[in-house]
Amino acid sequence: MKNKAVLVFLFLSGFLFSQSKIAQIELEIHPNVEYQTIHNFGASDAWSAQFVGKWSLDKKEAIADLLFSTEKNADGTFKGIGLSTWRFNIGAGSAEQGVESSIKDEWRRAEGFLNNDSSYNWNRQLGQQWFLKAAKERGVSSFIGFVNSPPVQFTKNNKAFSADGLSSNLKTSNYVKYGLFLKDVVRHFKDSLDLKFNFISPFNEPQWDWKNGKQEGSPRNNDELSSATKKIDSVFKNYNLDTKLEVSEAGQIDYLTSIKKGKEHRSNQVEVFFNPTSDLYLGNLETVSQKFAGHSYFTTWDISKLKTKREEIKKKLIKYPNLEYWMTEYCILENNEEIRGKGKDLGMKTALYVARLMHADLTIANASAWHWWLAMTPYNYKDGLIYHDKNTEEGTFESSKLLWGLGNFSRFIRPQAKQIKIDYKGKNSLENLEKGVLVSAYKNKDNSIIIVAVNQKETAVQLNFKSTIKQVYVTDKDSDLKLIQHNADKKDVVITAKSITTFIL
Template identity: 50%
Template sequence: MAQKEPVLEITLHTNKTFQTIHNFGASDAWSIQAVGKYWSEDVKNKIASLLFSTSNKPDGSPEGIGLTAWRFNIGAGSTEQGEDSQILTEWRRSESFLNADGTYNWNKQSGELWFLNEAKKRGVKTFVGFVNSPPVFYTKNGKAFSEDGLSANIKSENYKKFADFLSEVVKGVKIETGVDFDYISPFNEPQWDWKCCKQEGSPWNNDEIVEATKAIDASFNTHNISAKIEITEAGHLDFLYSEKNRPNRGNQIAYFFDKNSPGYIGDLKSIAKKIAGHSYFSTWDLETLKNTRHLLSKEIQKVDPSLEFWMSEYCILEDNDIIKGGGRDLGIDPAMYIARVIHSDLVLANASAWHWWLAVSPYDFKDGLIYIDDNKFGGNYYESKMLWALGHYSRFIKPEMIRIGTSHSDKKSLEEALEGVLQSAYMNEDEVVVILVNQLDTSKDIKISRIPKEFKAMEVYQTTNTTDVNLKKVSVLGIKEVMTLPKKSLTTCVLKR
């Protein structure tokens, strides 16, 4: 007779604390501008509920994933240029609030403003305005992409105008929606050349980022803007701690936050005390996954241990041995893949925030939490298991919870366990949240130990490969009970007083 596998015991170490978790989010690029403007109120509200709701269904399962951050794309004006913009896909053009004569039209970006309003109404607390390209009226070539990829696509004499534009956007959006941006991210993936013709974008060299950031800081101070400046949205995590193959676009932690650096801007009043980067192409193989995050964490400790790391954009772009970026897949396999990325960014890189790329996608790619028909004016929407995988974190890890230590009874380190059962835990005064990802092709019995005595009950939520088991409340257990993690599943345990 086959011997039954022993129960895997997950031990909580509440006296061992790590980073504070601020939020989980997603962005409104690119399709929200059309969905919010043209689609039916019914469908828009259903999509908003999936993204933002913190209400529960009659069975106690969450209605949505309760995002706690929302990223708003501040457009450059390629939509108004139409085909002359040279951006091939209409979805990837964006309106701008700025008119050619320097006045502003707050009826622009109305679809995105609708979702911004809904996010606020449904309880989202953190808002980031991000820029792919400066307004076309300020760029060197009058386009929202770079001609040569060598430097920022903005005339240096327009840095102040760009800065004042951002100040006006913060003020105007607040008047329109009541949303006061917490952060403005002026530079997106500055390492890339952003030449014609896929989307809005601009390269930025490090010294250009310094000068533009100083201009934005001065404008924010003049206009009494409370938003902080988020840098640098690095296209790869390794640009944060190495030069890689992009001179003057790498080593960004040291360049901007080492007090001995010629590019030090850490003392500017408006600069956020964090570094933002994207986890693309750093997730396979497992050695790359581990080493990238250890090197990032090590560099922060070396340069400024008080600096936070925010993982501000990810979707599955890479093709590797176990997954391909191309092709929609609403099932469990991509959900398992992104769960390991989220886990690794939180546990190995100590990320204080984690943001997905496209909240809503019309594409045949693994880039959306929710998918829609490729039609600007209406259609159907489709939930993915990736939506619910993120929800295991976003719905239950409340802002300002602190990550606490955990260990496995099989003595595997967090790194060694990356191919098996992943565990992480977070707590505040009222709750302990334990998230378990079973990547195995077999179920696994587990037990949580060393739970503080004041916590008496445990709610359990699961997502499995069964179509309708998505963040489903499956039970309320006693805290000493053994539970089963189904094969290829996510389980969140909420321990309550």
């Protein structure tokens, strides 16, 4: 009996000791100190929607629910992550060219609406159109049409990629025709589907040479981009379109903020396009959106680069307070000591890596939107939210922790929310960004306060609030955006190791 008593004492002592060892973080929230407006979280339909959108109804409905739904299942779990914008790839027509397109992978070709006789076939891109409608049916109200290459009928080499990578593949004589094509696409979807493209991005990642034939794409020098944008603006204005143009959608965010050696003619784009003293100024055009967009590729490691590159974005926002910054594309392409792009990962490692980036983009760069690259992917790569087999007619699919980790942001931070001030020890220090707990705060239009905590540590951590917590949702190795009921109505909560947790206050 004595031995049993000793064992119980030792167990309780060890438990209490371990509890006392849990690190604690004191949080100070300032709801009245507001920063940028958060418009949306999204992803793109490239390239899988062209095939998956033709799969059996039950499967594509289930995928659409995972991406767009804000509803709950009968058991109280979420059907999906509630993305609030959807990026539609307006194809160049490489799919119609088939093998003659010189794009070997049919999954990376894209159908095009334009016929060779200048008429249109709106029955193309039907798989993608299905997902557009599915997004709208599930409450998505913001849509972006983005173009990797102009229609092949307008390009210099009649291909959907460049011959030499030296200049735009769009013929100068076709600038107006390209504008009219984009106008017709916008009008068709509005008139036929009652679906408005809020933005058109005519020039996706103009920095790269796009001459390898791996996908549709076109390089553009700054002067070409400026000239073409002015022509498109005149077309949109003449036809009274209220769709805005998104320029520039830079392939790497430091091409927005600095002059890049060897790419001087494709960089420093905030100054080039939005400084009124620039010869290539676009900021006064009626249809050009007052924002600049970029992709977070190759700026996420090391941690010093992650932070510095986003501080440079914030400096531009301070200099041009009328502008917003949108992060409009990312997947893991880089290889570093933490992660590699090759090899799909359905687990928390990729989810946490991306959550750290989202935290940095939203709280350091003050991004007003955050978009993942491929919503669906057939590739053995860290590029998708949902993975499926490479079957064009019918296949299987599976979700990832990355999908649900993105949902810790997208499902709760709703359109027109504000980032608000939150203080805690070590906030956005290099050490904490790399290995610590990252906490950000937001206020929705209904005044609900949303806190997202990314715990990169191998151990649990206690967060101490000064306000009562209403609901807690966690994504970790065991849970997918799961409601943790026992943590509600408290002011302090222990979050699990390697987790992403959302609090509603």
